Amino acid sequence: MKSIQKPIVIVGAGFAGMTVALNLKNLNPSLPILVVDSESKFIFKPLMYEVLSKEIRIWEATPKFANIFSDAGITFLKNCLTKISFKENILEFSDELKLSYQYLVICTGSIPNSFFIKGVEENCYFFNDFHDLNKLKSFLTKSQKTSSHKKLFIVGGGPSGIELACKIQDIFTDQFQISLIEKSNEILSRNKIFNREQAEIALEKRKINILLNSTVKEVSKTEISISSEDGITSLDKDIVIWTAGVKPNLSYLETDYITKKYGRILVNNNLQIENHNNCFALGDISIISGMEELPITAQVAMQEGKHLAKNLALLIQGKDPLPFEFQDNGEMISLGIGEASISGLGVTLSGKLAFEARRLIYASKLPDINESIKSASSWIFQKKSIFKKFF
Known part of the structure; x- marks a missing residue:
């Protein structure tokens, strides 16, 4: 295998970044790989619901990056990216550190999207990472000591909203009166029909109220305003959990690189950023030309990461990269x-x-x-x- 002069820098150690780093190191152990993330632990998001319900312990879903990468012979740095200079191949970080790279992989994931709705940021709970989980868990636990049947609203009828609604109902039984708000005419509109049917059965069994064709207009400290076919209704609330969507975490990037239609970085089917063949974008922050309908999931991110590891190994050998193909594993x-x-x-x-x-x-x-x-x-x-x- 050929060697390189500067490191391969991977910014973001979620499912995509983690997969690239570990697979690439297996393909070529001599490569200098640096992984940078703003957190010190990996967040296995699909298991956050089981941590909330205590079905698993927190260490099972939060391995430390230092352990993961040191065991693999990969350098890890905890830092926050603030700027990319693509022409100079230089990265700038929050502590004024500057790093040069030979190949760059950015996969900084997503953050909750409030869609600029008034009061969402200030008056809602989120469920995007373990900071959110601990904050939500603290509120729910304290609520047990007061009156029951508190009014709890979950905004978003996707997988996260469904999983949270069922878990909270099972954990706290009659402590909360749960309502699920979904803007479309069905829950899990982008998911498999079988799973949608099973989710509907689970929600009905738990007597969780579903408000379809409804959108949130405002969230205050005491009320949530919902727009539906019947007009705008203001309802008393004790807590609102926001799972209505995410947006790419791209605060470090110039808007020229972000598509107006999708709000993400457009890459070709080799996962390369346009006009920068040594730079790649994966996971929640990217969209592949011609494959715009791919879901924003861990499955897609991991498949992209594994494929990019192979492509980087090919590029370093002077060979042409291969186009990415997604396989739906369910x-x-x-x-x-x-x-x-x-x-x-x-x-x-x-x-x-x-x-x-x-x-x-x-x-x-x-x-x-x-x-x-x-x-x-x-x-x-x-x-x-x-x-x-x-x-």
Whole structure:
């Protein structure tokens, strides 16, 4: 393999960045790879719901970057990117540090999108990372000590909103009167039909109110204003959880590189940024030309990361990169404590067995192999009776 003079710098250590770094190091152990992230721990977002319900422990979903990368021979730096100078191949960070690179991979993920709706930032809870989780958990726990049937609204009928609604209802039983607000005419509008049907059953069983064709106009300290076919209605609320969408985390980038239509970085099918063949964008912040309908999911980010690792290895050898192709491996959704729904590759499964399968699949995908083994072992030990029953 050929060597390079400057490091490959990967900014953002989520699913995309993590996958690129670890796969590339496996392909060429001699490559100098630097990973930069503003956090010190990986956030395994699909398992945040189980941390909230205490079905798993927090360490199972938050391995430390230092452990992950040092074991792989990769350098990790905790810092925040503030500017990219593409012509000079230089990165600038919040502490005035400057780094040069030979190849750059940016995959800084997403942040909640409030859509400039009045009061959302100030008066809503979010569920995008473990800071949000701890803040929400603290409020919900304190609420147990006061009157029951508090009015809780979840905005967004996608997977995050559905999973939260079912978990909270199962954890706190009758403590909250939960309403789910969705702007379209059905929940999980972009998801598999089987999972949508199972989610509808789960919500109905838990007596969670669903408000379809409804949009939020404003959130105050005491009320939420909702627009629907019946006009605008103001309802009393105790808490609003915002899961209505995300936007790319691109505060460090000039707007010239961001598409007006999608608000993300346009890349070609080799995942390269236009006019900068040594720079790549992956995951939530990018959109591939000709593949605009790809969902913003961990599955897509990981497949992009694995493919880019192969392309970088080819480029370093002086070979042409290969076009990215997405393979839909299906989707999984948690539907309350101990229950889930899985749909993909011709298989549909729901209920308790689906939850156990989902848990084991995610355990196997944890980025730090040591943590993955511990997590899977912990799960198997707790659930061995399940295997005796079904296998």
